[in-house]
Amino acid sequence: MSDGTADKNRSGGMAFWAVGAILLVVMPLLNILPPEDSWFHLSDFSLNRFGKFLAFGILALGLDLIWGYTGILSLGQGVFFGLGAYCMGMHLMLTIGKESVYGTEMPDFMVWNQVKELPLFWKPFYSFPVAVIGSILVPMAFALVFGFFAFRSRIKGVYFAIITQALALVAWLVFNRNDTNLGGTNGLTDFKQVIGYRLSEPSTQLVLYIITVLCLGASYLFCQWIIRSRAGRVLVAVRDSEKRVVFSGYTPANYKLFVFVVAAALAGLAGMLYAPQVGIITPAQIGVLPSLEMVIWVAVGGRASLAGAVLGAVSVNYGRSVLTNYFPELWPFILGGLFVLVVLLFPDGLIGMMRKAKSLLSRSKPDGGKPVVPAEKAAVLEGKR
């Protein structure tokens, strides 16, 4: 194996730990240590906002698995994100308790809607563990049922994209209704605390940020494990030539279902982390448009690259939050333009551009820029593969 794959894996591993250290140690320290007026100070607001972007990064990982690697375009990831966020949101609503505007145990919007008794499906969410586990399992269960029927009926390509978009539309309509008791258009908000910690405290938000980074890291490693397994290669094979996969003895529908459910779980996890950090979840975050935007994150970052997906989610959302300050009404056009630009000019996204730049740089070096691996070390690395 002289194609340098082992080297690549090693440098990829180093990049992972380097980025991890920056996100996990440097960013929080910049938030805590420098005085507020210092140039190096990272404000609570910025850190919190960054935590939100990283949560989106988790969702992007899942979307990249299904779209980038397996070639199935899902335009309904917002739904799974929403299910996760609402599961956590319901718990956060219930822990507001007597602090609510009306001072009742019931969430304010229910009092407003003259709901007499807490609906049955809300009750399990008094429990924090139920909310955490539910925000992952509920999206998974939905994806399992939906995917089972879709893939069994061999719905593919554009048709799959369209029915997932329809799913997003239906979910948006359902969550918007008052009689589903999910807060209607206003969604769930006014959260006060999570397991006893005040959400308004910067320290709570710092911990939530750190948890998000850890979840992102774990999700990344999990996705990488899938991609590097034989199953990961089957996924790529499905993208390449589904017909052939069947004749190699695999059942593509099972692999698609698997990856769809994993993507839903990651979207749900992202939603769970989003709700307490942003403090509000409404149907506006889960409909057709947000789901489309998620696809653009991955396209911009670079399909079929896990790092690219995260990079895309963070950079597009950063761009959004900067630009919407100045020209809020222009954002959809900028986003659409960005998508067209990327698809036409940079099909491999940001990560593809970075790779190109890197290979140009290393070509100018005499040894090709590859780290020199001692013979015995190289043997060990190869043995592991």
Next chain:
Amino acid sequence: MGGNRLCLLRKLPCWRGSAEMAEQSSFQNSIIYLDGVTVDYDGFKALNNLTFMVDYKELRVVIGPNGAGKTTLLDVICGKTKAASGRVVFGRDVDLKGKHEDEIVALGIGRKFQAPSVYGFLSVWENLDLSLKRSSKGVFATLFGKSTADERVRIEKNLETIGLKDYAHTRAGSLSHGQKQWLEIGMVILQDPSLLLVDEPVAGMTDEETEQTGQLLQSLAEKQAIIVIEHDMEFVRQIARVVTVLHEGTVICEGSVEKVQADDRVREIYLGRQKVAH
């Protein structure tokens, strides 16, 4: 010759003589047996009441003009196309009707497609690794499965057989047309099928590659049955023992190359046309 004529007129398959045939290969010892199979595409019969059988470890070549139904014949066997009527029996008594493609693969039928179809984004090694016969090809088996030393040896040997040893870590998409054909043959071999279906394997190959492919198929036929579809008469002469001529969805003649070439009707519909084309 007269006998041949007679059965041709009656649109019956023309074996060396029906009585002889019945002795030689009753479907009890055939690996694949198609009994009166009809495939209907909106009224057009791509296969028309076709009866066809191949013995264990036989190398059978199927020829016929374009549109004769050769690819459809393979499609019916591997489950890609469903027969409107008739039976498809694999081995002694396995009815393939209603079985899914992946089940049929698991039973031991491998298929090489007419257009080379390999996984372009995966390396040659990965292409072979995915094709390798394994006890389970389910999601969890492939998630947790590790390659055994034995499997690696098999892949390495296969790489040598198909002449792609130096390309193990090349993306399959960047191989030449002929190399892709070989890779796909290698992939099918690794599935360890007892029946191999090969659709026009030498299309687009150089003369030398064609000859090597012929040798490869012949050596494989020592262990498994193979059905090869081919246009190239040179190639057919090289490898064929028994040739089946298909026309308009039915078998019109079957026998040795010489016999088939001497058959009037075959000359008329197939070889004659070839001559004109050349």
